[in-house]
Amino acid sequence: MATRKKTAPAPVSCPDCDGKGETSETVRVGARKGRATDNRQTALCLTCLGTGEAPADGE
Known part of the structure; x- marks a missing residue:
């Protein structure tokens, strides 16, 4: 049997800055x-801290 390659899910963009980071x-x-x-x-987005990705739940 062939094994499937696991891929990470695509990151979700931050809702506050629309993925821009600021x-x-x-x-x-x-x-x-x-x-x-x-x-x-302009200022750094406080929700994602400039990464542009939505924070994970529970962190």
């Missing part, structure tokens, strides 16, 4: 009104 938000200025500017600020 997120971006609009920069707001002003103490009270918080006006939105045209600038964007």
Whole structure:
């Protein structure tokens, strides 16, 4: 009998960053009104920690 080669399942992309590993938000200025500017600020995705893969359940 031939044995089958086991393959690892394909990683699922992170739902928060869509697999990019980073997120971006609009920069707001002003103490009270918080006006939105045209600038964007990117940051590391806290859900996947920049890997772009969805975290496994139970970790």
